[in-house]
Amino acid sequence: MVQFLFALLCVVMGTATAVENPLTAKQILQKMTKAMELSDYQGTVVFLKNDKLEAMKYFHTKAKDKGQERLVSLNSPPREIVRNSDEIKCLYKLTRQVIVEHRPYEHSFIVDVPKNLDALDTSYDFEVIGEEDVAMMPSFVVNIKPKDDFRYIRKIWIAKEHFLPMKAAVYDLSGIVLEQVVFTEMQVNNKPADQATETTLAEPTTPSNDGTPASSDSSNQAAFEVTALPPGFKQIFFSRKPLHQSDQPVDHVLLSDGFASVSVYLETKKADSTRDSPLPEGIHSVGAINSMIRILADSQLTVLGEVPASTVKFIAEGVKLRHPAP
Amino acid sequence: MYDEINQNISRLVDGDLGHVETLDLLKKMQSDDALKHKMSRYHAISQALKTDQYYQVSTDFSHKIFQAIQQEPAYLLPQLKPQNLTPPLQDKTSRRKLYAVAASSLVAAVLVGQGLREKPSRNTFETVSASAVPQQSLPTALAQSNPAKQRKSPPLSAQFNDYLQAHNNSVYTNGEANFHPYAKVAAYGRE
Numbered sequence: 001m002v003q004f005l006f007a008l009l010c011v012v013m014g015t016a017t018a019v020e021n022p023l024t025a026k027q028i029l030q031k032m033t034k035a036m037e038l039s040d041y042q043g044t045v046v047f048l049k050n051d052k053l054e055a056m057k058y059f060h061t062k063a064k065d066k067g068q069e070r071l072v073s074l075n076s077p078p079r080e081i082v083r084n085s086d087e088i089k090c091l092y093k094l095t096r097q098v099i100v101e102h103r104p105y106e107h108s109f110i111v112d113v114p115k116n117l118d119a120l121d122t123s124y125d126f127e128v129i130g131e132e133d134v135a136m137m138p139s140f141v142v143n144i145k146p147k148d149d150f151r152y153i154r155k156i157w158i159a160k161e162h163f164l165p166m167k168a169a170v171y172d173l174s175g176i177v178l179e180q181v182v183f184t185e186m187q188v189n190n191k192p193a194d195q196a197t198e199t200t201l202a203e204p205t206t207p208s209n210d211g212t213p214a215s216s217d218s219s220n221q222a223a224f225e226v227t228a229l230p231p232g233f234k235q236i237f238f239s240r241k242p243l244h245q246s247d248q249p250v251d252h253v254l255l256s257d258g259f260a261s262v263s264v265y266l267e268t269k270k271a272d273s274t275r276d277s278p279l280p281e282g283i284h285s286v287g288a289i290n291s292m293i294r295i296l297a298d299s300q301l302t303v304l305g306e307v308p309a310s311t312v313k314f315i316a317e318g319v320k321l322r323h324p325a326p
Numbered sequence: 327m328y329d330e331i332n333q334n335i336s337r338l339v340d341g342d343l344g345h346v347e348t349l350d351l352l353k354k355m356q357s358d359d360a361l362k363h364k365m366s367r368y369h370a371i372s373q374a375l376k377t378d379q380y381y382q383v384s385t386d387f388s389h390k391i392f393q394a395i396q397q398e399p400a401y402l403l404p405q406l407k408p409q410n411l412t413p414p415l416q417d418k419t420s421r422r423k424l425y426a427v428a429a430s431s432l433v434a435a436v437l438v439g440q441g442l443r444e445k446p447s448r449n450t451f452e453t454v455s456a457s458a459v460p461q462q463s464l465p466t467a468l469a470q471s472n473p474a475k476q477r478k479s480p481p482l483s484a485q486f487n488d489y490l491q492a493h494n495n496s497v498y499t500n501g502e503a504n505f506h507p508y509a510k511v512a513a514y515g516r517e
Contacts, residue, residue: 047499050490054499071499081498090498109499243488252492263493279483289490302489 025126025142026117028158033113035163036060037067043135043186044074045110049179050287058109058183069109083109105237105254105261110181111156111168114258123147123232123257132157134166135183144259149173150230150311151260152288162188170288173308178288222251224266224301228318230311232257243267255305255315262305262315269300283309292316331361339368 023031042059059070069083078093086104091097106112114120129143137159144154153175157167164186170179222238229235237254243265250267284291291304292312296319303316334351337343343351355361 049499056499079498088498106494243492254493261494263489265489265492279486284486286486286490289493291486291489302485304486304489304493306494 023128023140025128025144028128028140028142028163029113029117029126029156030115031163032156032158032165033115036108036110036165038062039162039164040189041162041164041186042189043183045071045181045183047181048177049181050289052287055184071109081109105256111165112259113156117258120232120258123151124259129155131160134159135185137161137166137186139166148231149308150232150314151257151307152178154259157182159186164188170306172288179306222253222266223299223322224251224253224264224296224319225322226253226255226264226315226319228314229255230257230314233260233262233315236261260305260307262303262307262312264315264319265302265304266296266299266319266321269295269298283313285309294319296321332364335361335365335368338365339372 040061042057045056045058047054047056055074057072057074059068059072061068061070066085071081073079079090080093081088081090086102086106088101088103090099090101092099117126123146125143125145125147127143127145128140130141132139132141134157138161139157139159142156142158144156146153152173153171155167155169155171156165158164159166165183166186167180167182169177169181172178221240226235233255234257235253236256237252239252240249241252242248243250243252248267250265253264255262255264279291279293281293281295284293288306289304290307290309290312291302292309292315294301294303294316299321301316301319303312303319305312331351331354334343334347338348338351355365
């Protein structure tokens, strides 16, 4: 009898412990990353970015150990965008024009969450702040709160059923929404991936001279040095290649703290300032993106990213020329 | 007598009638349907003369408000009773208050109507559009470093667009039709 009572007590205690220890925010985010990689799902997603609202059909398939994302626009201009690993292809259906890019530093159109969340502990607090329905799916609300004023607040709504992201939002430090990505409906497919993805995006008919970074190994090759970085930010990517419709190369260093990213560009200042109406020196903003332009000798430095204006200012003021600009 | 009432209705429609006279007129209109209809006609004429627009004010507008107030449920909240008022007097006071509220509502309706008419005549009814845009706006040159005071909305420069495109994938999702200097055009599909 005593043994029975003891066993019953253990079961009750075990149940109670399980109830008292729900998933942590980091565990939910890790499950989300995994679910995003391994699930075949599709839905309608609305992007509110850079002050523009766009609704698109989204498809994610897992084929041959590689995830593929596909976006099909619901509004003009009709286009289809496909991401295979770090390669993005965009087809403009009216002109039949295909644009190919390599973005090794991005993994999803919906939300990018670093795999090692513990490394972000110095910059962010992670907390489950509640549960809400998104597109009629009960979801965890994970708050990613910065520990300083160098970055924005983020929230991710993750479906309790399959741990896929239903909504992601970026807020400024006063709580105003700057960017949002939200599913209005989602279906998780069980059918084979090859049937799920039927892209109209044809393979390029010409050899793929596809904008692969001319150099992406080390930012030491850049003509400038970023001497002051906000805590948690690291240099993750460097390229030197033409950005505009000219052959003039532009140095591009990408900084990231895992969630927020900042690009630093340096190019020779144009003699004819009327062409393309370049922005003057100072701080500029669009949506969540803030930027700062500085003139260093005969070069123009532009720092931009989805971070507060004070952060781009801090980074821009710490940039020094290493040697003459490209 | 009727000339005076007609004049008062006209003044009420024009918003020129005093408070006491308005109350008096409304009392009379309560018991006289002909007056109510006259009020409605005057209002329509006034509107037609001043604008191309017409919107009907119901003749029993004030009556409906009066009825609605009377049908309000009684909330049994603790309340201090006025001690010097006898019950009939209290009733009279409350009726006066109701008349006052109804009259104020009618005057407010007339004033709102006038306000609408006084707007530029191009469009009496303005389209209200809701747009989901963040509170920050498009880029601009800013002399100061305080971002909150710096936001204006000139178009994005081509250079800024190029930088934005190189920075993240939002150019694909926000419908930019004319970008491609950063990513090289790999192919033109031929059907």
